Amino acid sequence: MNEETTKIPQATAKRLPLYYRFLKNLHASGKQRVSSAELSEAVKVDSATIRRDFSYFGALGKKGYGYNVNYLLTFFRKTLDQDELSKVALIGVGNLGTAFLHYNFLKNNNTKIEMAFDVDKEKVGKEICGIRIYDMDELEERLKQEDITVAILTVPASAAQTITDRIKKTNVKGILNFTPARLNVPPSIRVHHIDLAVELQSLIYFLKNYPNDDTEN
Numbered sequence: 494m495n496e497e498t499t500k501i502p503q504a505t506a507k508r509l510p511l512y513y514r515f516l517k518n519l520h521a522s523g524k525q526r527v528s529s530a531e532l533s534e535a536v537k538v539d540s541a542t543i544r545r546d547f548s549y550f551g552a553l554g555k556k557g558y559g560y561n562v563n564y565l566l567t568f569f570r571k572t573l574d575q576d577e578l579s580k581v582a583l584i585g586v587g588n589l590g591t592a593f594l595h596y597n598f599l600k601n602n603n604t605k606i607e608m609a610f611d612v613d614k615e616k617v618g619k620e621i622c623g624i625r626i627y628d629m630d631e632l633e634e635r636l637k638q639e640d641i642t643v644a645i646l647t648v649p650a651s652a653a654q655t656i657t658d659r660i661k662k663t664n665v666k667g668i669l670n671f672t673p674a675r676l677n678v679p680p681s682i683r684v685h686h687i688d689l690a691v692e693l694q695s696l697i698y699f700l701k702n703y704p705n706d707d708t709e710n
């Protein structure tokens with residue numbers, strides 16, 4: 494995100510890619526305007542939150558007209574720096590890592606996994622969907638050489654911190670951590686943590702304990 498967006502609250506910033514994806518689809522289907530109610534239904538965020546979020550973008554919806562799709566798209570494109578391709582590396586080509594290599598991130602984001610790493614010699618040297626798997630011995634050198642700025646961690650939890658300590662010596666600014674390990678990083682690196690097991694457990698807990706609650710998480 495660029496400097497203009499530093500005033501946007503983090504919770505709003507996190508919803509930006511969601512709005513962006515939906516608006517791109519709307520635009521592709523030829524729609525020129527959208528109401529906060531329509532947006533709310535599509536992205537499952539309540540319309541009051543949407544109106545507040547959009548006011549940060551300088552987008553003021555008009556009653557009976559809604560929001561101008563083109564204006565919003567231009568704003569999001571600029572804000573999310575979508576013109577700049579973020580280079581991503583994946584570390585740990587197990588079941589989850591392999592699924593990510595198969596997933597086409599370019600469909601919805603201007604993001605692409607450039608390379609992968611693993612310790613398993615059986616996997617090193619192979620390619621999955623055109624993405625080469627390198628030996629962990631080459632980690633720092635290759636990350637620096639290709640100016641990789643984002644790392645996806647799909648290794649066992651026990652390996653996560655050691656790998657993070659190695660990543661610190663590269664240009665990586667963000668880690669998407671799919672391991673249950675809590676990582677220690679310097680302030681220059683941002684970690685987003687996605688623990689699928691915890692998310693699943695949390696969903697099941699909510700289903701059991703709040704079966705009729707329709708508010709989001």
Ligand code: ATP
Binds near residue numbers: 587588
């Ligand atoms: P699989 O069935 O292929 O073992 P998994 O997801 O069940 O997959 P995990 O034990 O979670 O297996 O390991 C994920 C991947 O991380 C594996 O490919 C493994 O070889 C790799 N890996 C393990 N330790 C490291 C490490 N220190 N550095 C990099 N990759 C590692």
